[in-house]
Amino acid sequence: MLGYNAKMSSEERIKHHENLKKQYDNKLNTELDYAYRWVTNGNFLDALETQAPNQIDYCKHSMENPPLQLLQKMSNETKVAAITLTRKKCEADIQRNPTCYLCGKTLANSIVEIIDFALLKCNCGQQYAHIECADNHISTTSQCGICKRYIVLNNIKHSNLQQTLLRF
Ligand SMILES: [Zn+2]
Ligand SMILES: [Zn+2]
Numbered sequence: 001m002l003g004y005n006a007k008m009s010s011e012e013r014i015k016h017h018e019n020l021k022k023q024y025d026n027k028l029n030t031e032l033d034y035a036y037r038w039v040t041n042g043n044f045l046d047a048l049e050t051q052a053p054n055q056i057d058y059c060k061h062s063m064e065n066p067p068l069q070l071l072q073k074m075s076n077e078t079k080v081a082a083i084t085l086t087r088k089k090c091e092a093d094i095q096r097n098p099t100c101y102l103c104g105k106t107l108a109n110s111i112v113e114i115i116d117f118a119l120l121k122c123n124c125g126q127q128y129a130h131i132e133c134a135d136n137h138i139s140t141t142s143q144c145g146i147c148k149r150y151i152v153l154n155n156i157k158h159s160n161l162q163q164t165l166l167r168f
Contacts, residue, residue: 001070002032004039006049013039038067047074054082098161101127102137111161119154119164123147128164131155 003016017036021029038044043062047055056075060066097106101120107128108115118134120127122144129137138153156164 001039001048001067002035004035004048006045008039010040034065034067037065038063047071050083051078051080052083053078053080098128100129100133102129102133105130108161111165114158114160116155116157117159117161119156121152121154122149128161 002020004013008016013036017032020032020035024032039048041059041063043055044059044067047059051074053075056071056078060068060071098108098111099105100107107117107130116131118129118131120129120134120137124144124147134153134155138151142150144151
């Protein structure tokens with residue numbers, strides 16, 4: 001448009017603007033000022049660069065004094081597909097295997113798998129661990145490092161985490 005392009009730096013744009021004014025003997029200054037305002041509008045520059053139809057349409061509403069004819073022409077001529085913003089899918093952590101509180105390794109393949117495990121309880125709540133990890137832990141530290149209460153250890157055989165969660 002009038003020799004402007006989306007890649008110009010702001011310095012190049014203002015120089016180009018001044019040159020255009022001279023070129024037209026200062027007779028088109030008002031019009032050229034409009035054009036300059038368009039090419040300093042980020043949304044319009046994005047539309048020039050991407051040629052995306054939805055970006056072009058967005059300019060019609062978002063710009064002050066939008067160059068409607070030019071935007072319509074761009075809209076008609078563009079062969080680019082609309083920009084679609086894809087939302088990143090957030091998945092809940094339910095798929096993750098339950099892990100041992102103490103060693104961090106897998107405790108069961110799911111909360112309903114039948115396993116042997118240790119339940120550690122203190123004022124902070126309850127945690128699940130491998131029986132071996134819990135035994136090792138209790139033999140060195142019988143008190144909780146946070147609430148200072150003695151840790152109550154229950155070894156639970158042939159059960160699943162879900163049942164235990166409901167029972168205690
Ligand atoms: Zn463990
Ligand atoms: Zn505690």
